[in-house]
Amino acid sequence: MGKVTFRIWRGDKSGGDFKDYQAEISEGMVVLDAVHQIQATQAPDLACRWNCKAGKCGSCSAEVNGKPRLMCMTRMDTLPHDQPVMIQPMKAFPIIRDLVTDVSWNYRVNKLIPPFKPRPPDAPDGTWRMGQEEVDRIQEFRKCIECFLCQNVCHVLREHHRFGQTDEKGQLTSGQGPSEAELFGGPRFMIRVASLEMHPLDTVNRLPLLQKELNIGLCNITKCCTEVCPEHIHITDNGIIPLKERVVDEFYDPLMWAVRKVGEALGVRRRKSLPMVNP
Ligand code: SF4
Numbered sequence: 001m002g003k004v005t006f007r008i009w010r011g012d013k014s015g016g017d018f019k020d021y022q023a024e025i026s027e028g029m030v031v032l033d034a035v036h037q038i039q040a041t042q043a044p045d046l047a048c049r050w051n052c053k054a055g056k057c058g059s060c061s062a063e064v065n066g067k068p069r070l071m072c073m074t075r076m077d078t079l080p081h082d083q084p085v086m087i088q089p090m091k092a093f094p095i096i097r098d099l100v101t102d103v104s105w106n107y108r109v110n111k112l113i114p115p116f117k118p119r120p121p122d123a124p125d126g127t128w129r130m131g132q133e134e135v136d137r138i139q140e141f142r143k144c145i146e147c148f149l150c151q152n153v154c155h156v157l158r159e160h161h162r163f164g165q166t167d168e169k170g171q172l173t174s175g176q177g178p179s180e181a182e183l184f185g186g187p188r189f190m191i192r193v194a195s196l197e198m199h200p201l202d203t204v205n206r207l208p209l210l211q212k213e214l215n216i217g218l219c220n221i222t223k224c225c226t227e228v229c230p231e232h233i234h235i236t237d238n239g240i241i242p243l244k245e246r247v248v249d250e251f252y253d254p255l256m257w258a259v260r261k262v263g264e265a266l267g268v269r270r271r272k273s274l275p276m277v278n279p
């Protein structure tokens, strides 16, 4: 397939610029192969994060020709070769060096989410009963590889910088009301909450967290996150929209509030599963 020019961003948090390299491309190569060839032949100090080269570890996220992609899953034969292939780090997160960004903020958001807590077993032998449809519903969300491409492309984080504040211990806090200090959890963590909230055995109510700390209301359903997800998770249709409906029911619908109160008084268990748009 011949030589192709790669225009790769080089630098660190103090600044940087694009630099051109040539790589010999052959059939079956992906962008990460070309980056490795450039590291081996021309730029041994080029920083690039990767682990599996199989689309499963979520490490090699970058922007290829301006689109958030996994470098190991972007085949060279899908890109034009008559112009330089642009490779730059994810824009939403702070630069460490070259193609490597600091994504640790995401792990701090993750810590805000209470873990799975099942109800007591349904049978004396310690087992539970649940419908297959309810089990299948959350499998989609569990495919997430934490590549953070959805976080990178979400304009609420990327353009409006809703990364919240940290306290003196470095823990994330969320400002109240719309301000630059207000945290938005981002699509990855809406999906994580959905996987727990829709779990048929889980007993924790994470709706106050969604409304107040993760500020799900800031999402305006542009679906950019869904478009870039390499696992093809229906982030908005199956995760965020049903969660938004649930938050509205919980906090803003007086009829649902009354029904819930009566249900609580009668000891009716709260139903955690939600309707799914796309199977
Ligand atoms: S749909 Fe919501 S979470 Fe997804 S990119 Fe748009 S604003 Fe962000």
Ligand code: SF4
Pocket (backbone or CB within 6 Å): 143, 144, 145, 146, 147, 148, 149, 150, 151, 187, 188, 191, 228, 229, 230, 231, 232, 233, 235
């Ligand atoms: S939801 Fe998709 S795009 Fe977002 S982190 Fe998970 S795998 Fe990546």
Ligand code: FES
Pocket (backbone or CB within 6 Å): 050, 051, 052, 053, 054, 055, 056, 057, 058, 059, 060, 061, 070, 071, 072, 073
């Ligand atoms: S190297 Fe693991 S997803 Fe690309």
